[in-house]
Amino acid sequence: MSKKPRAQLLLHPGQMLAEHFMAEHCLTAYRVGTDIGLRPPVIYELVAGKRSVTAALALRLGRYFGTTPQFWINLQSEYDLGLTESKIGDRVRKAVRPLAA
Numbered sequence: 001m002s003k004k005p006r007a008q009l010l011l012h013p014g015q016m017l018a019e020h021f022m023a024e025h026c027l028t029a030y031r032v033g034t035d036i037g038l039r040p041p042v043i044y045e046l047v048a049g050k051r052s053v054t055a056a057l058a059l060r061l062g063r064y065f066g067t068t069p070q071f072w073i074n075l076q077s078e079y080d081l082g083l084t085e086s087k088i089g090d091r092v093r094k095a096v097r098p099l100a101a
Contacts (some may be wrong), residue, residue, distance in 0.1 A: 010082045013053045013075040014046040021095050022047075036060040052076055 011019075016059035021033060029047055033040035037060065045051035053061070 010075045010079050011075075012079055013048050013072060014051070016075055017043075017061070025028040031062070036064050052080070 006095040029043040033043040058069035062069035
């Protein structure tokens with residue numbers, strides 16, 4: 001049985017935002033952007049997977065949706081790690097030996 005690359009199992013934070021937060025409250029990217037004090041294209045780009053969650057954006061999204069900023073940072077970190085694992089994980093496992101305990 002082949003194992004799916006980690007990145008395929010993860011949602012981009014923008015997809016999570018769109019599907020689980022904006023949809024639940026019937027919000028548009030324009031509305032979220034203006035409500036949190038950003039230009040709406042920032043949210044459009046995040047939802048499209050073309051932008052990452054920064055610390056500043058995490059603070060705004062956390063405040064707006066009643067989550068913690070860390071929630072958004074963790075989503076981004078997991079997504080980034082999953083992408084990197086799928087791209088270079090095999091090479092790293094072959095090239096880097098663990099330090100003996």
